[in-house]
Amino acid sequence: MRTDTGQVFRLEDYRPSDYLIPELDLTFRLDPERTIVTARLSIARREGVAADLPLVLDGDGLTLGQLLIDGRPAEDGAYEATPDRLTIVKPPKAQHFELTIVTRLAPANNKALMGLYVSNGVFCTQCEAEGFRRITYFLDRPDVLAVYRVRIEARKKEAPLLLSNGNPVEHGDLDDGWHYAVWHDPFPKPSYLFALVAGDLGVVRDRFVTASGRDVALAIYVEHGKEALAAYAMDALKRSMRWDEERFGREYDLDVFNIVAVSDFNMGAMENKGLNVFNDKYVLADPETATDVDFANIEAIIAHEYFHNWTGNRITCRDWFQLCLKEGLTVYRDHEFSADQRSRAVKRIAEVRTLRAHQFPEDQGPLAHPVRPRRYREINNFYTATVYEKGSEVVRMIRTILGAEAFRAGMDLYFERHDGQAVTIEDFLACFEAVSGRDLSQFSLWYHQAGTPNVTATTRYDPSAREYTVELEQSVPPTPSEARKRLMHIPLAFGLVGPDGQDMAYESVEGAAVEDSVIHLRKRRQVIRFKGVEVRPILSLNRGFSAPITLSQETSASDRLFLARHDSDLFSRWQALDTLLTKALIDASARIRGSKEPEFEAALLDCAAEIAADERLEPAYRALALTLPAEADIAREIGSNIDPDAIGAARASLRKAIAIRAHENFAALHRNLEDKGPFSPDAESAGRRALRNVLLDYLAAGSGEPALALHQFENSTNMTERMAALTVLAHQFPTSEATQKALAAFEERYRDNALVLDKWFIVQATIPGPDTVDLVRRLMEHEAFSLMNPNRVRSLIGSFASANQTGFNRVDGEGYRFLAETVLRVEAHNPQVAARLAVAFRSWRSLEKGRQEHARAALAHMAQQPELSRDLRDIVERTLA
Structure with missing residues (x-):
C-alpha cells in the first residue's frame, strides 16, 4: 500500500520521457509465494538527451533480485534501488542499451489486487493505471509504448492455462512437471495494457471471420462448470465485433481474442490487448441467476472492452490527464452499440x-473536476462518472x-492519423476540425471546464406578428479551484410542438445559429x-438530451402534461413527465417537513396511468x-438543507397515490404481462418484464399487503421477476413474515452462488429506514461475506452508502460512522476500493445542519488517521475542503 506522499501531478508539467523502451521481453516463473520475473528492457535514449542523464524507473x-546492464552485472554505484x-x-553512453531486471513477487499476498x-x-x-510497476521496474506511463514478448512458466498441474497479450508463439513441457508458453504482441502498447493469466479454467470457444476474411479464434475462460453461463457473453462479443466493422470501419487485428472471468477484481473489466480480464459478474449469466439488467450490462461491457481495441489500445493516451480520450469515447461507442441492439x-x-x-453530483460537489483534469494526486480516483459518462456526452x-x-x-481521420500513437484531446478535436472546417476551440471548454x-x-x-421568441441564457456555477467560468x-x-402534437413549421429564424433543428448557444444570452408561426407552440428543448445541462424553462404544468402525452421526441416526452413528478415530490417533501399531508394533482396521477396503458409505447x-x-435525484434538485427522511416519505406517498388512482388498470396490465413462454433476454421480452415489475411495486404500495409480491416470488421462472418481487417485499414490508x-428461501437456494448472493446482500442493504445500518453490521458477519472481495464489499457496504438515502443518512449519524470505520478496515488491504466507498460522502454539505456535522466528524476521523493511503487521503481531503 502506497502512503500519501503529497505529490500533485499537473497537466502543465507534462514532458516526454528522456528514454524509451521500444521492446520488452518478460519471463515469469510463477509461484504463489515466490514468483520470479525477469524483464529484459531494450532502452533507447531520445535524440538530444545528454548521455550522462540518469534513467529513473518506477x-x-x-x-x-539482480540487475544486468548490457548483459553484465551492474557495478556498485551504477544504480540505486528502493x-x-x-x-x-x-x-551506458550508447544511444541504445539493454537492462535485465530480476524481481521477486508474492502474488498470494497481494490483497490490493x-x-x-x-x-x-x-x-x-491488473495494471491500469499504475499496477505494472508492482511487477517490475519500468517507465510505467502511457506514452512509453513497447512491443512485448512474454514467456510464462508454471506447474502444469496447477496452471495448465498460460495466457498473455497478442498471439501464441510456442508452448511446451519443462522438467519437474512444469511447462511454458510464449506470447508475442506485435502492436506497441503501454505497460498498463499488459496482462497475464495462468491457472486451471474451463473454456467456451468460437470463431469470428472479419470483414476482410481473416479468421479469429475466440475464447472465454471461466471456472470449471460455468461454461454454459458464458454463452451470452460470447454472442455479445461476436455482435460487438461485427458492429464495430459496420459502424466505425474497425476490424480486429490479432489471430486470437481471449476473455478471462475472475471473481476478485477491483473494476468491472479491463481491455488488455487481446486478453480482456473481467469481473465474472459481467460474463456469467443465465435466466436462473441473472436479471435482464445483468444481461444488458454484460452486452454493454463486453462491447466496451472490445471497442477499446482501437479507442484505447491501438490509439492510447499520452498521459493520464487524457483518460477521457479512451474512456469517454469508448463509452459513447458502447452506448451507440446498445442503442442499436x-x-x-x-x-x-x-x-x-x-x-x-452519478455525474451531476460530482459536478456540484467537492470532487468536481473537468472531463480532462488538470491535476491529480492519485489517478485511480479519476476513474469517475465525469471522465466516463460526461466524456461520452461530449x-x-x-x-x-x-x-x-x-x-x-473525423473518426476515420483519427484512426488513420494516430494509429500506434499516444495522443491528446487536442489531437482528437483537430481531426474533426480538419474534416468539417469548423473551429471547435469554444466547444473544447467541455473538456477543460468543470461544472x-x-x-x-x-x-x-x-x-399578430406570427412570431415566436425564445430567449436563452447560460451560466456555469463555480466549482472548487475554478470560480470564474x-x-x-x-x-x-x-422542436416547436403544435396543438396536434406534431412539430410546427416556421418560415425563417433570426438571432442565432439554428441548423438541422439544433440551436447553437454560444453567448451568455441569445434571442x-x-x-411565420401560425399558432402558439410549446417549446420542446434539449431533445434527446443533446447537451448535459440543467434546464430552467418557464413552462406551465398544463404544457408539460401536453408534452408528456404528445411530444414526438420520446426522450422529451419522458423528460416532461419526470420534471412534473420531480416538482411534485419536492413540494410534497416540503409539506412533510412542515408537518402537513402531501397533496398531488389528479391530472399528474392520471397522466402516469395513461402512459402505463398506452400500447403505442414499448x-x-x-x-x-x-x-x-x-x-438522490430529488435531493440534488432541492440542493441544500436536505432532509432524506422527508424525501423518502414524499416518494412513498406519491407512489401510493398513483397506485390507488390506477389500481384497476395496473392490476389488469400486470396480469396480462405475465411471461407465458420460455425466457428470452431480448429487448422486447425484457421490457415486458420491466413494466410488470414496476406495476408490482405500485400494486403492493396501493394495497399495503405483501401477498401479490410473495406470489410472484414463489412462482417466478426467472431471476428478473424473482428479484423484483424480493425487493418489493424487503423494501415495503421489511418486518413481515x-x-x-x-x-430465507432465496439464501438457501443460492447460498453456493456468490454472484446471486450479492443480490441478496444488495436488496437488504438498500431497505429504507434507520434500522438498516444495524442489519448491514449483522450481514458483515455472514459466512458468505468477506471484506477481501471487492464484489462482496460493493454489494453490501457500497449499496448501503450510495443507494440507501434514509439508511446511510440516519439522523444520529450512525450511518456515517459505520461507513468511516468500514472504509478504514478495507483500506488496510485495498486502498482503491476504500477510496471509492468514501466517495459516498461527496454531497454531505447539502444536508441539513445536524447531519452535516455528523458527516463532517466521520470524514475528520478518517483524515486524522496516520499513514493513510494516497487513494483515500485524496478523496477525504478533497471532500472536506
Whole structure:
C-alpha cells in the first residue's frame, strides 16, 4: 500500500520521457509465494538527451533480485534501488542499451489486487493505471509504448492455462512437471495494457471471420462448470465485433481474442490487448441467476472492452490527464452499440438517468473536476462518472454539431492519423476540425471546464406578428479551484410542438445559429425569433438530451402534461413527465417537513396511468416513465438543507397515490404481462418484464399487503421477476413474515452462488429506514461475506452508502460512522476500493445542519488517521475542503 506522499501531478508539467523502451521481453516463473520475473528492457535514449542523464524507473513495493546492464552485472554505484524506484545513475553512453531486471513477487499476498495476484487459485494481473510497476521496474506511463514478448512458466498441474497479450508463439513441457508458453504482441502498447493469466479454467470457444476474411479464434475462460453461463457473453462479443466493422470501419487485428472471468477484481473489466480480464459478474449469466439488467450490462461491457481495441489500445493516451480520450469515447461507442441492439429511446433515458445520478453530483460537489483534469494526486480516483459518462456526452455533442457524416469522417481521420500513437484531446478535436472546417476551440471548454451548465429558457408568442421568441441564457456555477467560468458552446436540439402534437413549421429564424433543428448557444444570452408561426407552440428543448445541462424553462404544468402525452421526441416526452413528478415530490417533501399531508394533482396521477396503458409505447419505455425520480435525484434538485427522511416519505406517498388512482388498470396490465413462454433476454421480452415489475411495486404500495409480491416470488421462472418481487417485499414490508420467508428461501437456494448472493446482500442493504445500518453490521458477519472481495464489499457496504438515502443518512449519524470505520478496515488491504466507498460522502454539505456535522466528524476521523493511503487521503481531503 502506497502512503500519501503529497505529490500533485499537473497537466502543465507534462514532458516526454528522456528514454524509451521500444521492446520488452518478460519471463515469469510463477509461484504463489515466490514468483520470479525477469524483464529484459531494450532502452533507447531520445535524440538530444545528454548521455550522462540518469534513467529513473518506477517501482511499487518491489524486491530487486539482480540487475544486468548490457548483459553484465551492474557495478556498485551504477544504480540505486528502493522498493519504489530504480535509478541507473550511470547509464551506458550508447544511444541504445539493454537492462535485465530480476524481481521477486508474492502474488498470494497481494490483497490490493493490483499488479500480479492470485484469485481463487488463478494468477491474474491488473495494471491500469499504475499496477505494472508492482511487477517490475519500468517507465510505467502511457506514452512509453513497447512491443512485448512474454514467456510464462508454471506447474502444469496447477496452471495448465498460460495466457498473455497478442498471439501464441510456442508452448511446451519443462522438467519437474512444469511447462511454458510464449506470447508475442506485435502492436506497441503501454505497460498498463499488459496482462497475464495462468491457472486451471474451463473454456467456451468460437470463431469470428472479419470483414476482410481473416479468421479469429475466440475464447472465454471461466471456472470449471460455468461454461454454459458464458454463452451470452460470447454472442455479445461476436455482435460487438461485427458492429464495430459496420459502424466505425474497425476490424480486429490479432489471430486470437481471449476473455478471462475472475471473481476478485477491483473494476468491472479491463481491455488488455487481446486478453480482456473481467469481473465474472459481467460474463456469467443465465435466466436462473441473472436479471435482464445483468444481461444488458454484460452486452454493454463486453462491447466496451472490445471497442477499446482501437479507442484505447491501438490509439492510447499520452498521459493520464487524457483518460477521457479512451474512456469517454469508448463509452459513447458502447452506448451507440446498445442503442442499436435494443431501443434507442429507452437506452437514452437510461444513460441520462445514470449521468444525473452519478455525474451531476460530482459536478456540484467537492470532487468536481473537468472531463480532462488538470491535476491529480492519485489517478485511480479519476476513474469517475465525469471522465466516463460526461466524456461520452461530449463526444455525442460533437456528432450533434457536425452531423453523422462529418463525425464519421473525423473518426476515420483519427484512426488513420494516430494509429500506434499516444495522443491528446487536442489531437482528437483537430481531426474533426480538419474534416468539417469548423473551429471547435469554444466547444473544447467541455473538456477543460468543470461544472454543469445551466440554461434558462423563456418564451413568448405574438399572434399578430406570427412570431415566436425564445430567449436563452447560460451560466456555469463555480466549482472548487475554478470560480470564474467561460461561455460554452451548447447544442440544443429542439422542436416547436403544435396543438396536434406534431412539430410546427416556421418560415425563417433570426438571432442565432439554428441548423438541422439544433440551436447553437454560444453567448451568455441569445434571442431567437421564429417567423411565420401560425399558432402558439410549446417549446420542446434539449431533445434527446443533446447537451448535459440543467434546464430552467418557464413552462406551465398544463404544457408539460401536453408534452408528456404528445411530444414526438420520446426522450422529451419522458423528460416532461419526470420534471412534473420531480416538482411534485419536492413540494410534497416540503409539506412533510412542515408537518402537513402531501397533496398531488389528479391530472399528474392520471397522466402516469395513461402512459402505463398506452400500447403505442414499448413496455420498456412505459416502465421508465412510471419509475419515480430517485430520492438522490430529488435531493440534488432541492440542493441544500436536505432532509432524506422527508424525501423518502414524499416518494412513498406519491407512489401510493398513483397506485390507488390506477389500481384497476395496473392490476389488469400486470396480469396480462405475465411471461407465458420460455425466457428470452431480448429487448422486447425484457421490457415486458420491466413494466410488470414496476406495476408490482405500485400494486403492493396501493394495497399495503405483501401477498401479490410473495406470489410472484414463489412462482417466478426467472431471476428478473424473482428479484423484483424480493425487493418489493424487503423494501415495503421489511418486518413481515412473508419477507423473512422469502429472504430465507432465496439464501438457501443460492447460498453456493456468490454472484446471486450479492443480490441478496444488495436488496437488504438498500431497505429504507434507520434500522438498516444495524442489519448491514449483522450481514458483515455472514459466512458468505468477506471484506477481501471487492464484489462482496460493493454489494453490501457500497449499496448501503450510495443507494440507501434514509439508511446511510440516519439522523444520529450512525450511518456515517459505520461507513468511516468500514472504509478504514478495507483500506488496510485495498486502498482503491476504500477510496471509492468514501466517495459516498461527496454531497454531505447539502444536508441539513445536524447531519452535516455528523458527516463532517466521520470524514475528520478518517483524515486524522496516520499513514493513510494516497487513494483515500485524496478523496477525504478533497471532500472536506
